[in-house]
Amino acid sequence: xxxxYLERASAVHRLNPVTKLVALLAIIAIVFAVPQWWIPxxxxxxxxxxxxxxxxxxxxxxxxFLILLLPLLVVLFxxxxxxxxxxxxxxxxxxxxxxxxxxxxxxxxxxxxxxALVLGSLVFVLTTHPARLMTALTQxxxxxxxxxxxxxxxxxxxxxxxxxxxxxxxxxxxGLEIAGGPLRRARALLPLIAPLVLGMITDVDERSTAMExxxxxxxxxxxxxxxxxxxxxxxxxRWLLAAAAAAVIVLVVVGVIA
Amino acid sequence: xxxxxxxxxxxxxxxAFTLAxxxxxxxxxxxxxxxxxxxxxxxxxxxIIAGFIPSTEGGTYRGTASVAGAVLSEGTLTEAVDVVGxxxxxxxxxxxxxxxxxxxxxxxxxxxxxxxRSQMIERVDAVADTLGLxxxxxxxxxxxxxxxxxxxxxxxMVVMAPPVLVLDExxxxxxxxxxxxxxxxxxxxxxxxxxxxxxxxxxxxxHEHCDAISVLAxxxxxxxGTPATVFAxxxxxxxxxxxxxxxxxxREARARGLLPVxxxxxxxxxDGAAVFAENGAAR
Numbered sequence: 020x021x022x023x024y025l026e027r028a029s030a031v032h033r034l035n036p037v038t039k040l041v042a043l044l045a046i047i048a049i050v051f052a053v054p055q056w057w058i059p060x061x062x063x064x065x066x067x068x069x070x071x072x073x074x075x076x077x078x079x080x081x082x083x084f085l086i087l088l089l090p091l092l093v094v095l096f097x098x099x100x101x102x103x104x105x106x107x108x109x110x111x112x113x114x115x116x117x118x119x120x121x122x123x124x125x126x127x128x129x130x131x132x133x134x135a136l137v138l139g140s141l142v143f144v145l146t147t148h149p150a151r152l153m154t155a156l157t158q159x160x161x162x163x164x165x166x167x168x169x170x171x172x173x174x175x176x177x178x179x180x181x182x183x184x185x186x187x188x189x190x191x192x193x194g195l196e197i198a199g200g201p202l203r204r205a206r207a208l209l210p211l212i213a214p215l216v217l218g219m220i221t222d223v224d225e226r227s228t229a230m231e232x233x234x235x236x237x238x239x240x241x242x243x244x245x246x247x248x249x250x251x252x253x254x255x256x257r258w259l260l261a262a263a264a265a266a267v268i269v270l271v272v273v274g275v276i277a
Numbered sequence: 278x279x280x281x282x283x284x285x286x287x288x289x290x291x292x293a294f295t296l297a298x299x300x301x302x303x304x305x306x307x308x309x310x311x312x313x314x315x316x317x318x319x320x321x322x323x324x325i326i327a328g329f330i331p332s333t334e335g336g337t338y339r340g341t342a343s344v345a346g347a348v349l350s351e352g353t354l355t356e357a358v359d360v361v362g363x364x365x366x367x368x369x370x371x372x373x374x375x376x377x378x379x380x381x382x383x384x385x386x387x388x389x390x391x392x393x394r395s396q397m398i399e400r401v402d403a404v405a406d407t408l409g410l411x412x413x414x415x416x417x418x419x420x421x422x423x424x425x426x427x428x429x430x431x432x433x434m435v436v437m438a439p440p441v442l443v444l445d446e447x448x449x450x451x452x453x454x455x456x457x458x459x460x461x462x463x464x465x466x467x468x469x470x471x472x473x474x475x476x477x478x479x480x481x482x483x484h485e486h487c488d489a490i491s492v493l494a495x496x497x498x499x500x501x502g503t504p505a506t507v508f509a510x511x512x513x514x515x516x517x518x519x520x521x522x523x524x525x526x527x528r529e530a531r532a533r534g535l536l537p538v539x540x541x542x543x544x545x546x547x548d549g550a551a552v553f554a555e556n557g558a559a560r
Contacts, residue, residue: 150377171374225370232363233386237355242391243386
């Protein structure tokens with residue numbers, strides 16, 4: 020299954036996934052609404068990182084930060100910090116590269132927003148099992164068909180990768196050479212496409228028969244084997260988070276936060 | 278329970294009818310085995326009995342297929358699904374992809390029929406126990422072997438307890454123990470009143486477990502009867518159906534003069550032993 024989820028016994032894990040999703044969306048709305056670079060950074064330092072530590076996924080978050088985000092932040096800092104076209108307050112110059120205050124602020128703003136978005140999302144997926152998320156969303160009223168599309172893409176794609184591997188193996192067994200340079204390897208993948216795509220089309224037909232045989236979509240309100248707790252405190256918390264995000268957006272729009 | 282009258286079906290753009298002038302009767306609470314060569318129309322027949330043809334398949338459909346007195350083509354697919362459970366050939370494609378554990382996978386159909394949670398838990402646990410899946414309940418359905426997936430696919434349908442169960446090659450990926458388990462469950466369901474239709478190549482198994490056998494050849498039922506009579510039929514190989522090894526041995530013995538030409542051809546192990554003993558060939 021394509022998931023980063025880490026099984027831990029923590030309060031963050033136990034939260035209703037919808038609460039975590041609303042918190043994530045509120046964070047994203049706030050960090051992209053406010054112009055100050057230090058607010059998203061503050062949210063990362065005061066909310067996202069403590070949540071990751073509390074959920075005991077801090078180590079994985081750090082690794083993912085170093086692999087995914089840090090290279091991007093470095094490039095952002097170099098490009099925007101040194102080559103920001105509207106930069107006037109020059110701090111240091113070497114040839115065409117000019118480190119400007121405006122460029123620095125711009126790269127900090129974008130970088131801190133990006134960090135809040137990516138790290139917040141990572142904490143969400145690291146602490147939320149897709150099954151629990153789907154159940155919670157369906158309980159909250161999301162269509163079971165949409166839930167199916169999400170769950171299926173998380174599970175069926177790796178299954179198809181497995182199938183691609185077995186087709187490749189079958190072709191190798193009949194003499195297909197895949198070792199060699201990148202061009203040769205790419206060429207070797209071509210014969211894989213037809214059986215894989217045709218197989219997938221046949222599968223879709225059979226899978227839809229199997230789904231219909233199990234009455235998928237027959238009732239608008241299916242019951243659920245797994246139930247995700249949704250206490251009143253979390254429901255109130257969600258409304259407060261949504262209200263806070265809305266309030267920040269309003270304050271930015273009317274000019275109180277500028 | 279199942280009545281097919283003069284049923285014919287041709288897939289869209291197909292040059293010929295897959296099934297033509299097909300009649301079939303399956304009595305309530307019995308197990309009917311359908312045999313036939315590859316391409317004889319067995320899967321098409323399974324889909325007709327389960328109500329998927331004509332409702333989900335384009336093409337030309339004629340005739341009447343009724344289950345429990347209701348003509349399937351006149352109702353909705355949901356109505357048909359409530360009466361007939363269909364287990365298709367490829368277990369991989371029967372895993373819904375919508376659920377993350379075997380337990381949830383087994384409950385998927387029950388959820389879709391709005392079954393109460395407490396009842397769901399009970400039924401899932403019971404079917405898992407019967408088909409030896411209890412240890413796998415918390416595993417991902419995609420992390421299972423082909424045989425385990427096939428058991429899950431069968432269990433997912435059995436748990437819905439439809440009055441009629443149609444299984445298209447349900448044991449193709451199972452080992453002998455898994456196969457026995459499935460047939461034991463089907464026998465128990467049949468004793469409980471469920472009507473079972475099995476499409477299967479393993480004639481020994483069908484002989485052992487079915488009340489009746491129908492042979493499908495060139496799109497129509499060419500022979501129906503008890504397993505003993507159908508599987509001893511000399512024309513079986515011309516219909517593309519393999520005889521059991523006991524029948525083959527008896528035929529060979531007859532050709533070598535060890536059994537009289539008039540001796541009935543046995544199909545199963547016990548009647549084989551009886552025929553050989555009776556005719557002195559066992560010595």
